[in-house]
Amino acid sequence: MLSRFFSSNKKSKNNSSNNDLNTIDQSLDISIIISCRNEINTLKKTIDSILNSKNVLSFEIIIVDDGSTDNSCSFVYTNDNYKNIKLIFSKNIGVAAARNLGTKSSKGKYLFFCDAHISVPDYWLDSMVRTLKESNGDAVIPAIKNMETEDRGYGGTWNTNLEFIWLGKPDSSYAEIPLAPGCILGIKKDIFETIGGFDNHLKLYGVEDQEFSLKLWLFGYKILIDTSIEVNHLFKIYDSYKITYSDLIYNYLCLAYLHFDYNNLVKILELFKSKPNFNIAFTNLMLNEDLLKQRKKYFIKRKFDENYFFKKFNIHF
Structure with missing residues (x-):
């Protein structure tokens, strides 16, 4: 399928703040990669939220359907609004491998890995890329709000037993964080390739985001949170993958x-x-x-x- 440069026709009122981000030309700024498995109740809503959000930066959407049995992606074929989305099929290879697979056909200078059960605000891409540029960062996440409560997380860390725990809001608009949860993660594509992407040795689901975060820091790169952007995330009570x-x-x-x-x-x-x-x-x-x-x-x-x-x-x- 052909790739598409998705960009908003509605410019920000403050154009000067966006002009330094990018001059839209024939290049593609961002590839949004969504790995999914049996997300029929949420995937279309996620795609609609992304497509309806205003952004100056251009982007493409790549969906990697990892063996869904519920026709999660059927809407892509039935509506012209989605005809230019790249759809890739795999068979139960797991989150890390599916994300890596999606990057192989990506055209963007930045990669944004997103869950299939989120909703995003306007200018979310613009703001997070700006944060990377202004702070000389390498990877970035937004604040994560639980879609069903008022709970928020601002990245994560480990306790004494190396269990993931959410961080509170930092004092500044952006800050360094140890662990990036996999809900949404943006990274420069060249850095993703330099560190070898997500590690394919991990089984199906779980810990891949923590391994990736640790690897970034050990290889000399920096992960930031942009607290000005808040993304709603559905914390599901069931896992799409049957893991033991x-x-x-x-x-x-x-x-x-x-x-x-x-x-x-x-x-x-x-x-x-x-x-x-x-x-x-x-x-x-x-x-x-x-x-x-x-x-x-x-x-x-x-x-x-x-x-x-x-x-x-x-x-x-």
Whole structure:
């Protein structure tokens, strides 16, 4: 299918604030990549919200349907409003691999990875790209509001057990954050390619955003939050993927094995050994011959070790 330069015909009243962002020409600014699986109740609403939002920057939308069985993407074929959306099909390869697949046909200078159950405000793309430029950042997220409550999160961090916890609102309009939740993440495409994208060793769903965030920081890049943009996100009570607890433990162990040194690996194994299905997850990790090769590659390319990350963000592990 042909790609489309989606851009708003309605300019901001303050044009001077947008002119420094981009002069719309034949280039494409942003590729929005949405991986989905069985999102029939939310995907169309998400696409409509994106298409109806005002933005000066041009963008394309790429949907990666990872084995849906509920005709999640049928609307793309039945309405001309969606005819230029790129639609890619995969079969249960998981979130990380599906996002990587979507980038292969992307044309934008920036990549924005979005969940299939969000709604966005006007100028969300413009503002987050501006934040990257003004702060010399490399990746950016918005504030995330729970679609069904008034709860908000401003990026995440780890507690002493390396469990993800949401951060409160920072004092400034943008700030560095340790972990970017996968609801929405914008990143410069060249940096995404430099770090090798999301790690395909992770199983189906879970932890991929945390591994990606850690890798960015260890490789010398910076993640920011733009608090001026707030995106509504539906926190679903069910998972689109049928994952087991051993899969989730495997993903945590995989993250640690890929990025932690010897002493911290000992600590993570001690922390997780009492969890259900640890033996299954650990055995699967041991039998994955590619992991050691990937670990070596990451250690060669990284500028900092994980202790730098823990110290920088006051994580007591």
